[in-house]
Amino acid sequence: MLSGRSFRLGRIGGITINIDYTWFIIFALFVFLLATAYFPAVLAHVPHPASPLMVWGTAVLTSVLFFGSVLAHELSHSFVARRHGIPINSITLFIFGGVAQMEDEPQTPGDEFKMAIAGPLASIAIGVLFIMLLAGAHNVLPPLANAALWYLGAINIILAVFNLLPGFPLDGGRVFRSLVWAITHDLRRATQIASITGQGFGWIFIVLGLASLVVPVLGKYITVWMALIGWFLVSAARSSYQQVVMRDTLSHVPVRDVMHPTVEAVPATLSVQQLVTDYFLRGSSSALPVELNGTVTGVVGVEDVQALPRDAWSGTLVSEIARPLTQEQTLHPDDDAWAATSRMAHGNRDRVLITEGDHVEGIVTRGSILRWLQTHKPGFATG
DSSP: OOOSOEEEEEEETTEEEEEETTHHHHHHHHHHHIIIIIHHHHTTTOSSOOOHHHHHHHHHHHHHHHHHHHHHHHHHHHHHHHHTTOOEEEEEEETTEEEEEESSOOSSHHHHHHHHHHHHHHHHHHHHHHHHHHHHHTTTSOHHHHHHHHHHHHHHHHHHHHHTSSOTTSHHHHHHHHHHHHHHOOHHHHHHHHHHHHHHHHHHHHHHHHHTTTOHHHHTTOOTHHHHHHHHHHHHHHHHHHHHHHHHHHTTSBGGGTSBSOOOOEETTSBHHHHIIIIITTSSOSEEEEEETTEEEEEEEHHHHHTSOGGGSTTOBHHHHOEEOOGGGEEOTTSBHHHHHHHHHHHTOSEEEEEETTEEEEEEEHHHHHHHHHHTHHHHHTO
Protein backbone atom coordinates (compact mmCIF):
# COMPACT_ATOMS: atom_id res chain seq x y z
CA MET A 1 0.00 0.00 0.00
CA LEU A 2 2.96 2.28 0.41
CA SER A 3 4.85 3.86 -2.41
CA GLY A 4 8.13 2.21 -1.43
CA ARG A 5 9.85 5.60 -1.40
CA SER A 6 10.64 6.58 2.14
CA PHE A 7 13.52 7.78 4.25
CA ARG A 8 14.60 6.86 7.74
CA LEU A 9 13.82 9.41 10.43
CA GLY A 10 15.47 7.57 13.34
CA ARG A 11 14.84 4.81 15.86
CA ILE A 12 12.66 4.69 18.98
CA GLY A 13 12.96 1.75 21.33
CA GLY A 14 14.85 -0.19 18.67
CA ILE A 15 12.10 0.38 16.06
CA THR A 16 13.04 2.18 12.85
CA ILE A 17 10.82 5.17 12.06
CA ASN A 18 10.34 5.91 8.35
CA ILE A 19 8.51 8.69 6.53
CA ASP A 20 7.01 7.88 3.17
CA TYR A 21 7.09 10.75 0.69
CA THR A 22 3.29 10.66 0.45
CA TRP A 23 3.18 11.82 4.09
CA PHE A 24 4.24 15.32 3.05
CA ILE A 25 0.99 15.62 1.06
CA ILE A 26 -1.24 15.03 4.08
CA PHE A 27 1.01 17.12 6.34
CA ALA A 28 0.79 20.09 3.96
CA LEU A 29 -2.99 19.62 3.72
CA PHE A 30 -3.36 19.66 7.51
CA VAL A 31 -1.29 22.83 7.80
CA PHE A 32 -3.26 24.53 5.02
CA LEU A 33 -6.68 23.65 6.46
CA LEU A 34 -5.70 24.68 9.96
CA ALA A 35 -4.23 28.01 8.84
CA THR A 36 -6.94 28.95 6.34
CA ALA A 37 -10.11 27.41 7.77
CA TYR A 38 -10.04 26.14 11.36
CA PHE A 39 -8.03 28.86 13.13
CA PRO A 40 -9.66 31.80 11.25
CA ALA A 41 -13.13 30.41 12.07
CA VAL A 42 -12.30 29.98 15.77
CA LEU A 43 -10.63 33.40 16.04
CA ALA A 44 -13.24 35.26 13.98
CA HIS A 45 -14.72 37.03 17.02
CA VAL A 46 -11.51 37.52 19.00
CA PRO A 47 -10.84 41.26 19.60
CA HIS A 48 -7.13 41.04 18.78
CA PRO A 49 -6.59 38.11 16.38
CA ALA A 50 -3.12 36.65 15.93
CA SER A 51 -0.91 37.69 13.02
CA PRO A 52 -0.84 35.53 9.88
CA LEU A 53 2.71 34.46 10.78
CA MET A 54 1.55 33.24 14.20
CA VAL A 55 -1.43 31.45 12.66
CA TRP A 56 0.69 29.59 10.10
CA GLY A 57 3.40 28.82 12.66
CA THR A 58 0.82 27.40 15.07
CA ALA A 59 -0.69 25.38 12.20
CA VAL A 60 2.69 23.79 11.51
CA LEU A 61 3.32 23.07 15.20
CA THR A 62 -0.18 21.63 15.65
CA SER A 63 0.28 19.35 12.65
CA VAL A 64 3.64 18.15 13.99
CA LEU A 65 2.06 17.36 17.36
CA PHE A 66 -0.84 15.55 15.70
CA PHE A 67 1.43 13.31 13.64
CA GLY A 68 3.55 12.80 16.74
CA SER A 69 0.34 11.48 18.31
CA VAL A 70 -0.14 9.17 15.31
CA LEU A 71 3.39 7.88 15.84
CA ALA A 72 2.65 7.31 19.55
CA HIS A 73 -0.47 5.38 18.49
CA GLU A 74 1.64 3.07 16.29
CA LEU A 75 4.37 2.73 18.93
CA SER A 76 1.78 1.53 21.44
CA HIS A 77 0.79 -1.23 19.01
CA SER A 78 4.44 -2.08 18.46
CA PHE A 79 5.50 -2.26 22.09
CA VAL A 80 2.55 -4.48 23.01
CA ALA A 81 3.26 -6.68 19.98
CA ARG A 82 6.91 -7.10 20.94
CA ARG A 83 5.90 -7.93 24.49
CA HIS A 84 3.95 -10.86 23.05
CA GLY A 85 6.80 -12.09 20.88
CA ILE A 86 5.84 -10.42 17.58
CA PRO A 87 8.88 -8.66 16.07
CA ILE A 88 8.24 -5.15 14.73
CA ASN A 89 10.73 -4.12 12.10
CA SER A 90 9.66 -0.53 11.45
CA ILE A 91 6.91 2.08 11.53
CA THR A 92 6.16 4.18 8.46
CA LEU A 93 4.15 7.40 8.41
CA PHE A 94 2.35 7.88 5.09
CA ILE A 95 -0.61 9.68 3.53
CA PHE A 96 -3.26 7.69 5.42
CA GLY A 97 -1.54 7.81 8.81
CA GLY A 98 0.90 5.23 10.05
CA VAL A 99 1.57 1.51 9.77
CA ALA A 100 3.76 -0.84 11.81
CA GLN A 101 5.52 -3.61 9.89
CA MET A 102 4.89 -6.87 11.75
CA GLU A 103 7.04 -9.85 10.86
CA ASP A 104 4.42 -12.37 11.97
CA GLU A 105 0.78 -12.73 12.97
CA PRO A 106 -0.25 -12.88 16.65
CA GLN A 107 -0.19 -16.36 18.09
CA THR A 108 -3.46 -16.16 20.07
CA PRO A 109 -6.71 -14.15 19.92
CA GLY A 110 -5.76 -12.58 23.24
CA ASP A 111 -2.47 -11.29 21.85
CA GLU A 112 -4.31 -9.87 18.83
CA PHE A 113 -6.87 -8.11 21.05
CA LYS A 114 -4.26 -6.52 23.32
CA MET A 115 -2.14 -5.36 20.41
CA ALA A 116 -5.11 -3.92 18.51
CA ILE A 117 -6.73 -2.09 21.42
CA ALA A 118 -3.45 -0.48 22.53
CA GLY A 119 -3.49 2.10 19.71
CA PRO A 120 -6.99 3.55 20.31
CA LEU A 121 -6.36 3.59 24.07
CA ALA A 122 -3.17 5.57 23.48
CA SER A 123 -5.01 8.04 21.22
CA ILE A 124 -7.77 8.51 23.81
CA ALA A 125 -5.17 9.07 26.54
CA ILE A 126 -3.34 11.65 24.39
CA GLY A 127 -6.62 13.39 23.53
CA VAL A 128 -7.67 13.57 27.18
CA LEU A 129 -4.22 14.93 28.08
CA PHE A 130 -4.56 17.82 25.60
CA ILE A 131 -8.06 18.61 26.85
CA MET A 132 -6.83 18.60 30.47
CA LEU A 133 -4.03 20.98 29.48
CA LEU A 134 -6.64 23.22 27.87
CA ALA A 135 -8.84 23.13 30.97
CA GLY A 136 -5.94 23.93 33.28
CA ALA A 137 -4.35 26.72 31.23
CA HIS A 138 -7.39 28.15 29.41
CA ASN A 139 -7.26 31.50 31.21
CA VAL A 140 -3.54 32.12 30.73
CA LEU A 141 -3.01 30.97 27.16
CA PRO A 142 -3.82 33.09 24.09
CA PRO A 143 -6.92 32.08 22.05
CA LEU A 144 -4.75 30.62 19.28
CA ALA A 145 -3.04 28.21 21.70
CA ASN A 146 -6.39 27.25 23.22
CA ALA A 147 -7.76 26.50 19.75
CA ALA A 148 -4.73 24.30 18.99
CA LEU A 149 -5.10 22.34 22.24
CA TRP A 150 -8.80 21.79 21.64
CA TYR A 151 -8.12 20.61 18.10
CA LEU A 152 -5.41 18.17 19.25
CA GLY A 153 -7.64 16.80 21.99
CA ALA A 154 -10.65 16.37 19.75
CA ILE A 155 -8.85 14.91 16.72
CA ASN A 156 -7.04 12.28 18.80
CA ILE A 157 -10.33 11.11 20.31
CA ILE A 158 -11.95 11.14 16.85
CA LEU A 159 -8.98 9.13 15.53
CA ALA A 160 -9.51 6.56 18.29
CA VAL A 161 -13.25 6.28 17.59
CA PHE A 162 -12.67 5.95 13.83
CA ASN A 163 -10.04 3.25 14.36
CA LEU A 164 -12.45 1.28 16.54
CA LEU A 165 -14.83 0.76 13.61
CA PRO A 166 -14.98 -3.04 13.03
CA GLY A 167 -13.47 -2.78 9.55
CA PHE A 168 -10.28 -4.79 9.05
CA PRO A 169 -7.43 -3.78 9.01
CA LEU A 170 -8.47 -0.88 11.27
CA ASP A 171 -7.81 -1.49 14.95
CA GLY A 172 -11.49 -2.18 15.52
CA GLY A 173 -11.34 -4.69 12.68
CA ARG A 174 -8.45 -6.45 14.38
CA VAL A 175 -10.39 -6.50 17.65
CA PHE A 176 -13.31 -7.99 15.69
CA ARG A 177 -10.98 -10.55 14.12
CA SER A 178 -9.66 -11.56 17.54
CA LEU A 179 -13.23 -12.23 18.74
CA VAL A 180 -14.11 -14.26 15.64
CA TRP A 181 -10.79 -16.09 15.97
CA ALA A 182 -11.58 -16.95 19.60
CA ILE A 183 -14.94 -18.37 18.52
CA THR A 184 -13.86 -20.24 15.36
CA HIS A 185 -10.30 -21.16 16.47
CA ASP A 186 -9.32 -20.47 12.86
CA LEU A 187 -7.17 -17.42 12.07
CA ARG A 188 -7.64 -17.79 8.33
CA ARG A 189 -11.43 -17.96 8.60
CA ALA A 190 -11.49 -15.07 11.08
CA THR A 191 -9.35 -12.97 8.74
CA GLN A 192 -11.67 -13.74 5.83
CA ILE A 193 -14.73 -12.59 7.79
CA ALA A 194 -12.96 -9.48 9.09
CA SER A 195 -11.67 -8.71 5.60
CA ILE A 196 -15.18 -8.87 4.11
CA THR A 197 -16.40 -6.56 6.87
CA GLY A 198 -13.52 -4.17 6.23
CA GLN A 199 -14.24 -4.09 2.51
CA GLY A 200 -17.89 -3.38 3.31
CA PHE A 201 -16.96 -0.33 5.39
CA GLY A 202 -14.56 0.74 2.67
CA TRP A 203 -17.27 0.67 -0.01
CA ILE A 204 -19.63 2.62 2.27
CA PHE A 205 -16.94 5.30 2.66
CA ILE A 206 -16.37 5.38 -1.10
CA VAL A 207 -20.09 5.85 -1.81
CA LEU A 208 -20.48 8.56 0.86
CA GLY A 209 -17.34 10.38 -0.29
CA LEU A 210 -18.44 10.43 -3.93
CA ALA A 211 -22.02 11.33 -2.97
CA SER A 212 -20.75 14.37 -1.06
CA LEU A 213 -19.75 15.86 -4.42
CA VAL A 214 -23.36 15.95 -5.66
CA VAL A 215 -25.49 15.97 -2.48
CA PRO A 216 -25.22 19.37 -0.74
CA VAL A 217 -26.36 18.04 2.65
CA LEU A 218 -23.61 15.40 2.71
CA GLY A 219 -21.09 17.96 1.45
CA LYS A 220 -21.49 19.89 4.71
CA TYR A 221 -20.15 17.00 6.78
CA ILE A 222 -18.23 14.72 4.40
CA THR A 223 -15.55 15.35 1.79
CA VAL A 224 -14.20 13.31 -1.10
CA TRP A 225 -11.32 12.43 1.22
CA MET A 226 -13.63 9.78 2.72
CA ALA A 227 -13.76 8.05 -0.66
CA LEU A 228 -9.96 7.88 -0.71
CA ILE A 229 -9.94 6.41 2.79
CA GLY A 230 -12.54 3.89 1.66
CA TRP A 231 -10.41 2.89 -1.32
CA PHE A 232 -7.47 2.35 1.04
CA LEU A 233 -9.60 0.20 3.37
CA VAL A 234 -10.86 -1.99 0.52
CA SER A 235 -7.34 -2.51 -0.84
CA ALA A 236 -5.77 -3.07 2.58
CA ALA A 237 -8.48 -5.54 3.66
CA ARG A 238 -8.01 -7.59 0.51
CA SER A 239 -4.22 -7.63 0.68
CA SER A 240 -4.22 -8.45 4.40
CA TYR A 241 -6.37 -11.50 3.80
CA GLN A 242 -4.24 -12.57 0.84
CA GLN A 243 -1.16 -12.35 3.03
CA VAL A 244 -2.73 -14.57 5.69
CA VAL A 245 -3.75 -17.09 3.01
CA MET A 246 -0.24 -17.03 1.56
CA ARG A 247 1.29 -17.49 5.00
CA ASP A 248 -1.07 -20.38 5.77
CA THR A 249 -0.30 -21.98 2.41
CA LEU A 250 3.48 -21.56 2.35
CA SER A 251 3.95 -22.55 5.98
CA HIS A 252 2.93 -26.09 4.96
CA VAL A 253 5.30 -26.26 1.99
CA PRO A 254 8.90 -27.47 2.55
CA VAL A 255 11.36 -25.02 1.11
CA ARG A 256 12.93 -27.84 -0.92
CA ASP A 257 9.73 -27.87 -3.01
CA VAL A 258 10.15 -24.25 -4.17
CA MET A 259 13.93 -23.96 -4.47
CA HIS A 260 16.10 -24.17 -7.57
CA PRO A 261 18.02 -27.42 -6.86
CA THR A 262 20.93 -26.71 -9.18
CA VAL A 263 23.14 -23.93 -7.90
CA GLU A 264 26.73 -23.87 -9.03
CA ALA A 265 29.11 -22.48 -6.46
CA VAL A 266 31.73 -19.97 -7.61
CA PRO A 267 35.39 -20.62 -6.66
CA ALA A 268 36.63 -17.90 -4.33
CA THR A 269 39.87 -17.70 -6.33
CA LEU A 270 38.09 -16.78 -9.56
CA SER A 271 38.50 -13.26 -10.93
CA VAL A 272 35.49 -10.97 -11.06
CA GLN A 273 35.89 -10.79 -14.84
CA GLN A 274 35.57 -14.59 -15.09
CA LEU A 275 32.61 -14.48 -12.69
CA VAL A 276 30.76 -12.12 -15.03
CA THR A 277 31.73 -13.92 -18.25
CA ASP A 278 31.37 -17.54 -17.14
CA TYR A 279 28.51 -17.29 -14.65
CA PHE A 280 26.34 -14.16 -14.66
CA LEU A 281 26.25 -13.73 -18.45
CA ARG A 282 25.55 -17.43 -19.05
CA GLY A 283 23.02 -18.00 -16.28
CA SER A 284 19.86 -16.42 -14.94
CA SER A 285 20.83 -16.18 -11.27
CA SER A 286 21.65 -12.76 -9.86
CA ALA A 287 23.56 -14.19 -6.88
CA LEU A 288 25.73 -17.25 -6.34
CA PRO A 289 27.38 -18.95 -3.36
CA VAL A 290 31.17 -18.67 -3.07
CA GLU A 291 33.14 -21.81 -2.26
CA LEU A 292 36.66 -22.28 -0.92
CA ASN A 293 38.16 -25.76 -0.41
CA GLY A 294 34.73 -27.37 -0.62
CA THR A 295 33.16 -25.05 1.97
CA VAL A 296 30.67 -22.29 1.25
CA THR A 297 32.18 -19.08 2.63
CA GLY A 298 29.93 -16.37 1.28
CA VAL A 299 27.68 -15.11 -1.48
CA VAL A 300 28.32 -12.78 -4.40
CA GLY A 301 25.66 -10.90 -6.36
CA VAL A 302 25.41 -8.73 -9.43
CA GLU A 303 25.17 -5.68 -7.19
CA ASP A 304 28.59 -6.53 -5.69
CA VAL A 305 30.11 -6.57 -9.16
CA GLN A 306 28.40 -3.30 -10.10
CA ALA A 307 29.95 -1.61 -7.08
CA LEU A 308 33.43 -2.42 -8.42
CA PRO A 309 34.99 -0.23 -11.17
CA ARG A 310 34.97 -1.99 -14.54
CA ASP A 311 38.74 -1.71 -15.01
CA ALA A 312 39.31 -3.55 -11.68
CA TRP A 313 37.39 -6.70 -12.62
CA SER A 314 40.31 -8.64 -14.03
CA GLY A 315 42.58 -7.92 -11.07
CA THR A 316 40.07 -8.59 -8.30
CA LEU A 317 39.20 -12.01 -6.87
CA VAL A 318 35.66 -13.06 -6.07
CA SER A 319 36.69 -13.57 -2.44
CA GLU A 320 37.46 -9.85 -2.21
CA ILE A 321 33.92 -8.71 -3.05
CA ALA A 322 31.91 -11.63 -1.65
CA ARG A 323 29.82 -11.01 1.43
CA PRO A 324 29.95 -13.39 4.42
CA LEU A 325 27.11 -15.88 4.53
CA THR A 326 24.97 -15.03 7.56
CA GLN A 327 22.26 -17.07 9.24
CA GLU A 328 19.63 -14.70 7.82
CA GLN A 329 20.71 -15.63 4.27
CA THR A 330 20.33 -19.40 4.66
CA LEU A 331 17.68 -21.98 5.46
CA HIS A 332 17.60 -25.76 5.86
CA PRO A 333 15.76 -27.81 3.20
CA ASP A 334 13.20 -28.88 5.82
CA ASP A 335 12.26 -25.28 6.70
CA ASP A 336 9.02 -24.00 5.22
CA ALA A 337 8.60 -21.67 2.28
CA TRP A 338 7.00 -18.96 4.45
CA ALA A 339 10.27 -18.74 6.41
CA ALA A 340 12.03 -18.03 3.11
CA THR A 341 9.48 -15.35 2.23
CA SER A 342 9.88 -13.73 5.65
CA ARG A 343 13.68 -13.78 5.43
CA MET A 344 13.61 -12.07 2.05
CA ALA A 345 11.08 -9.47 3.18
CA HIS A 346 12.90 -8.73 6.43
CA GLY A 347 16.30 -8.29 4.80
CA ASN A 348 14.96 -6.73 1.59
CA ARG A 349 16.61 -9.56 -0.35
CA ASP A 350 15.48 -11.38 -3.47
CA ARG A 351 16.94 -14.81 -2.62
CA VAL A 352 17.86 -17.19 0.22
CA LEU A 353 20.38 -20.03 -0.02
CA ILE A 354 19.30 -23.49 1.11
CA THR A 355 22.17 -25.24 2.85
CA GLU A 356 22.74 -28.47 4.72
CA GLY A 357 26.00 -28.41 6.60
CA ASP A 358 28.60 -26.84 4.32
CA HIS A 359 26.82 -27.92 1.16
CA VAL A 360 24.45 -25.70 -0.85
CA GLU A 361 21.31 -27.65 -1.75
CA GLY A 362 19.63 -24.89 -3.75
CA ILE A 363 18.43 -21.31 -3.84
CA VAL A 364 15.00 -19.75 -3.30
CA THR A 365 14.02 -16.50 -4.98
CA ARG A 366 10.88 -14.39 -4.98
CA GLY A 367 10.33 -15.63 -8.52
CA SER A 368 10.54 -19.31 -7.57
CA ILE A 369 7.94 -18.84 -4.81
CA LEU A 370 5.68 -16.93 -7.18
CA ARG A 371 5.98 -19.67 -9.79
CA TRP A 372 5.08 -22.31 -7.20
CA LEU A 373 1.98 -20.33 -6.22
CA GLN A 374 0.98 -19.94 -9.86
CA THR A 375 1.48 -23.65 -10.50
CA HIS A 376 -0.61 -24.57 -7.47
CA LYS A 377 -3.16 -21.81 -8.04
CA PRO A 378 -6.27 -24.04 -7.70
CA GLY A 379 -5.27 -25.11 -4.21
CA PHE A 380 -4.16 -21.59 -3.31
CA ALA A 381 -7.30 -19.95 -4.70
CA THR A 382 -9.62 -22.08 -2.55
CA GLY A 383 -8.54 -19.94 0.38
